[in-house]
Amino acid sequence: MSYFGDIASATKTLISGMKITGRYFFVNFFTRKEIITVEYPDNIDTLKMFDRFRGEIVMYHDENNQHRCDACTMCEIACPNGSIEIIWDKAINEETGKPKKFLEEHIYHLEMCTMCGLCIEACPADAIMWGQNFHHATQDRSHLTKSLNQPGSSFIPGYKNPKK
Amino acid sequence: MTANKTIITDFLVDQMQMPVDIAFWVEIVVVAAVYLGVFALLGLFLVWMERRAAAFFQQRLGPNRRGPAGLFQTIADALKLVSKEITGTEKRDKFLYTIAPYFVIVTALMALAVLPFSQELQAFDINLGVFFITSVSSVAVIGIFLAGWASNNKFSLLGGMRSGIQMISYELSIGMVIVAMTVLTGTLQLSEIISFQQEHGWSIWSGHIPAIIGFMIFMIAGTAESNRTPFDLVEAESELGSGYHSEYSGMNFAYYFLAEFVNMFIISAMVVILFFGGWLSPFGITDGIPYVGVFWFVFKTLGVVMLMMWFRWTFPRFRIDQLLTLEWKYLIPISMVNIVFMALVVWLGLTF
Amino acid sequence: MGNQQFLADKIRTQEYHLNMGPQHPATHGVMRMVLKLDGEEIRDVEPVMGYIHRSIEKMSEHITYKQIIHLTDRLDYLSSHQNNEAVALLVEKATGIEVNDRIKVIRTIMSELSRIASHQLWWAVMGMDTGALTTFFYGFRDRELINDIFEETCGSRLTMNYSVIGGVRYDLHENFVKRVKDFIVHFRKKLPEYDQLLSNNVIFRKRTEGIGILTKEQVIAFGMNGPTARASGFVCDIRKKIPYSAYDRVHFEEIMATEGDAFARYKVRILEMWESMRIIEQLIDDIPEGEFKVKTKAVIKLPAGEHLQRVETARGDFGVYAISDGKKNPFRLKFRSPSFANMHGLNKMSEGTKIADLVVNFSTIDVVVPDIDR
Ligand code: SF4
Ligand code: SF4
Numbered sequence: 001m002s003y004f005g006d007i008a009s010a011t012k013t014l015i016s017g018m019k020i021t022g023r024y025f026f027v028n029f030f031t032r033k034e035i036i037t038v039e040y041p042d043n044i045d046t047l048k049m050f051d052r053f054r055g056e057i058v059m060y061h062d063e064n065n066q067h068r069c070d071a072c073t074m075c076e077i078a079c080p081n082g083s084i085e086i087i088w089d090k091a092i093n094e095e096t097g098k099p100k101k102f103l104e105e106h107i108y109h110l111e112m113c114t115m116c117g118l119c120i121e122a123c124p125a126d127a128i129m130w131g132q133n134f135h136h137a138t139q140d141r142s143h144l145t146k147s148l149n150q151p152g153s154s155f156i157p158g159y160k161n162p163k164k
Numbered sequence: 165m166t167a168n169k170t171i172i173t174d175f176l177v178d179q180m181q182m183p184v185d186i187a188f189w190v191e192i193v194v195v196a197a198v199y200l201g202v203f204a205l206l207g208l209f210l211v212w213m214e215r216r217a218a219a220f221f222q223q224r225l226g227p228n229r230r231g232p233a234g235l236f237q238t239i240a241d242a243l244k245l246v247s248k249e250i251t252g253t254e255k256r257d258k259f260l261y262t263i264a265p266y267f268v269i270v271t272a273l274m275a276l277a278v279l280p281f282s283q284e285l286q287a288f289d290i291n292l293g294v295f296f297i298t299s300v301s302s303v304a305v306i307g308i309f310l311a312g313w314a315s316n317n318k319f320s321l322l323g324g325m326r327s328g329i330q331m332i333s334y335e336l337s338i339g340m341v342i343v344a345m346t347v348l349t350g351t352l353q354l355s356e357i358i359s360f361q362q363e364h365g366w367s368i369w370s371g372h373i374p375a376i377i378g379f380m381i382f383m384i385a386g387t388a389e390s391n392r393t394p395f396d397l398v399e400a401e402s403e404l405g406s407g408y409h410s411e412y413s414g415m416n417f418a419y420y421f422l423a424e425f426v427n428m429f430i431i432s433a434m435v436v437i438l439f440f441g442g443w444l445s446p447f448g449i450t451d452g453i454p455y456v457g458v459f460w461f462v463f464k465t466l467g468v469v470m471l472m473m474w475f476r477w478t479f480p481r482f483r484i485d486q487l488l489t490l491e492w493k494y495l496i497p498i499s500m501v502n503i504v505f506m507a508l509v510v511w512l513g514l515t516f
Numbered sequence: 517m518g519n520q521q522f523l524a525d526k527i528r529t530q531e532y533h534l535n536m537g538p539q540h541p542a543t544h545g546v547m548r549m550v551l552k553l554d555g556e557e558i559r560d561v562e563p564v565m566g567y568i569h570r571s572i573e574k575m576s577e578h579i580t581y582k583q584i585i586h587l588t589d590r591l592d593y594l595s596s597h598q599n600n601e602a603v604a605l606l607v608e609k610a611t612g613i614e615v616n617d618r619i620k621v622i623r624t625i626m627s628e629l630s631r632i633a634s635h636q637l638w639w640a641v642m643g644m645d646t647g648a649l650t651t652f653f654y655g656f657r658d659r660e661l662i663n664d665i666f667e668e669t670c671g672s673r674l675t676m677n678y679s680v681i682g683g684v685r686y687d688l689h690e691n692f693v694k695r696v697k698d699f700i701v702h703f704r705k706k707l708p709e710y711d712q713l714l715s716n717n718v719i720f721r722k723r724t725e726g727i728g729i730l731t732k733e734q735v736i737a738f739g740m741n742g743p744t745a746r747a748s749g750f751v752c753d754i755r756k757k758i759p760y761s762a763y764d765r766v767h768f769e770e771i772m773a774t775e776g777d778a779f780a781r782y783k784v785r786i787l788e789m790w791e792s793m794r795i796i797e798q799l800i801d802d803i804p805e806g807e808f809k810v811k812t813k814a815v816i817k818l819p820a821g822e823h824l825q826r827v828e829t830a831r832g833d834f835g836v837y838a839i840s841d842g843k844k845n846p847f848r849l850k851f852r853s854p855s856f857a858n859m860h861g862l863n864k865m866s867e868g869t870k871i872a873d874l875v876v877n878f879s880t881i882d883v884v885v886p887d888i889d890r
Contacts, residue, residue, distance in 0.1 A: 009718070013716045013717050014719075016716065017713050017714075018475075020478075021221045021478045021713070024220070025217065025220045028219075032225075037223070050671070052686060053672075080587075115677070218650075222652075222653035223653055224653065318532070318534050319534075393647050400647065401541055402644060402645045402647065403872055405541065478648065478650060479647070479648060480646035480717060481648075482723075483873065484872065486722055486723075
């Protein structure tokens with residue numbers, strides 16, 4: 001009687017599937033214990049990304065608003081898609097009396113960056129690093145072109161690159 | 165005809181000094197408006213319920229922002245749909261395209277009108293009640309078919325063709341289950357069916373084995389009638405985009421959407437009336453009190469609706485030929501045998 | 517039969533074309549299929565590719581080998597680690613860089629985790645294509661745990677960019693081992709649920725069994741590989757045939773089936789998830805100590821000539837073929853992507869099936885559209 005046997009076994013498989021979903025339904029209906037989603041904008045204060053999360057490139061600044069970038073342009077060369085532009089100038093170093101490069105602006109095109117991390121790896125001075133911010137949505141594309149060195153910041157005087 | 169009518173007409177004639185003729189028409193308008201409101205609210209409530217239930221099945225939270233537990237979310241969605249532009253394809257058949265949604269919505273409304281919410285609350289107690297519901301809801305397929313045809317879109321057309329095949333075949337087994345249940349209760353009138361159950365216990369109990377078989381067939385065929393997973397081939401999202409209503413937007417789309425949910429309610433209500441005693445309370449605990457029946461009726465119907473949602477959020481979808489195999493090779497023979505079985509049971513007096 | 521002939525004489529039917537995609541929920545991206553239909557029955561399927569072509573191969577000719585790696589993330593984004601690894605292994609092999617055991621083991625664990633994650637996503641979407649919407653969320657629920665592991669160690673969930681030439685980018689995070697073990701305990705409990713919910717379901721079985729059958733000969737003729745080909749009995753696991761990284765020291769079975777239908781393809785992937793967990797369990801307990809990255813030259817040049825490296829991604833045999841003229845960028849680079857090869861089986865599979873079967877078949881060959889177009 002495979003006709004009725006088919007019906008019986010089919011019903012059994014259907015019910016075993018319904019058991020799975022049914023269990024989740026009742027647990028969630030009464031206790032919300034198996035809910036796996038989070039209510040995103042509400043948990044924004046407690047939401048913490050992992051340390052290594054690649055959100056954007058930021059430049060390290062110490063408390064005196066000083067950074068470690070000596071405008072060596074290694075990051076600019078390492079970037080595969082031209083997301084970084086270094087604008088530098090030369091000034092006479094007072095100690096040595098020789099002309100020395102200094103950073104005018106470290107321009108970072110977030111809209112082109114693929115978060116490959118090659119620039120950070122290339123930087124000999126660890127001047128740039130990953131930022132964990134992921135709220136990048138803006139109304140205007142031009143907001144995505146950022147200047148990484150803060151206004152008025154300067155190179156840490158006498159900073160020696162440990163890797164050089 | 166019903167208690168409901170006399171209440172309104174009595175009130176109008178006695179208190180407002182209205183002539184009887186006018187009172188009659190005023191009553192019709194009032195009842196129609198009430199049912200339209202019930203239709204809209206019911207549809208919106210069911211959409212909310214579906215979304216919420218689906219979320220719990222899927223370990224999500226579902227809509228929970230607007231109003232208590234997100235109850236107003238669907239109202240907001242409806243407002244959004246009202247404000248949307250009504251678009252359509254360039255080469256559509258304008259006339260058919262425009263009237264198609266109304267077939268669906270009007271038939272759903274008409275079927276809603278004969279449902280006995282309680283002993284006192286039934287707009288229209290026709291003596292062919294069950295027959296009326298099935299015949300009226302089979303007109304709905306025309307709306308879906310027209311939508312598929314008139315949209316001038318191949319995906320819609322495929323959806324429409326599928327709906328024609330599906331709804332017409334599954335109507336047969338629904339009809340046969342109804343015949344079997346009529347053998348048991350001996351009447352087609354909804355109020356009579358319920359009063360039979362009041363005397364003899366719910367049909368699923370008094371009709372035992374054939375009634376349970378009938379219930380299972382009715383559930384399967386009813387799910388197919390209301391085009392829900394596992395029988396949602398008509399709007400199979402992963403195959404046809406959204407099927408027959410691909411080209412409908414704004415309110416026209418909302419009509420289909422609401423009608424689908426109200427149809428689901430009607431099918432569930434039919435299950436409750438035929439098998440679970442309509443507005444009767446379990447063991448007759450509140451049978452004497454007027455209007456409490458409404459609670460029991462809605463409660464039981466939502467229970468059946470819940471079961472259909474459970475199906476939807478668990479099962480994959482059939483293929484069109486398997487759908488027909490299920491109907492013609494399994495459901496129809498079984499329900500035919502079931503009629504004979506039921507007749508035997510009733511004839512031999514084996515009912516409880 | 518005679519009856520049908522009679523009908524065919526009387527009723528005039530007409531074949532028509534249906535354009536599925538590029539924006540269609542079943543095509544998993546921007547894939548377009550032109551179907552020739554007779555009613556619901558498929559006469560012919562013509563996949564039209566190129567809607568997401570980004571010319572990654574051409575771009576690679578102008579950048580250094582270090583930089584090429586991050587582009588391979590964007591080919592088959594569900595097996596991004598294996599793609600990265602392929603380029604890294606190619607360069608290491610060509611320039612003779614020896615990597616230590618720790619790196620090999622880390623790469624293997626990461627590969628297998630990506631394979632599980634990819635199969636989980638495939639299962640989720642497979643359920644959705646057959647109409648069971650809930651599987652989508654259950655699949656993603658379990659995949660999320662793997663994504664967290666990736667994010668903690670690699671910094672990214674999808675485009676991992678973790679393998680670099682001569683090692684991996686970061687050392688394993690201190691929570692890594694614990695998280696992976698937790699995941700395996702969790703997933704060993706949840707994987708049987710997949711079977712109960714979908715694999716055993718009678719509707720699903722009816723939808724997949726005997727649908728889209730490909731024989732072993734056809735599979736070989738089309739150049740198909742990966743789980744899709746193994747379901748037809750073609751022994752083609754690169755992990756077994758040309759072991760790379762730490763695959764030569766772990767014990768696992770190459771999952772095979774012989775039916776060649778949609779359900780066999782489904783079954784192979786489900787069993788592969790069990791097998792991947794077995795591989796991870798063998799490695800996770802004693803990850804060797806050592807450097808996570810060996811020292812390499814600042815500018816890497818490949819010796820002139822042809823170089824080839826094959827790895828097994830979640831979709832099959834992924835090959836990187838480079839012609840070098842001794843410069844720091846390749847003269848020509850070719851990615852042999854498994855999705856592109858597997859795609860060709862679709863037409864054969866769909867002969868005489870219905871539209872609904874096409875969706876199932878498309879789902880079981882598990883293509884990633886950016887991998888087709890590159
Ligand atoms: S992360 Fe990569 S793409 Fe982005 S700026 Fe750095 S090198 Fe360029
Ligand atoms: S960020 Fe680093 S690599 Fe880039 S210019 Fe500054 S010091 Fe050089």
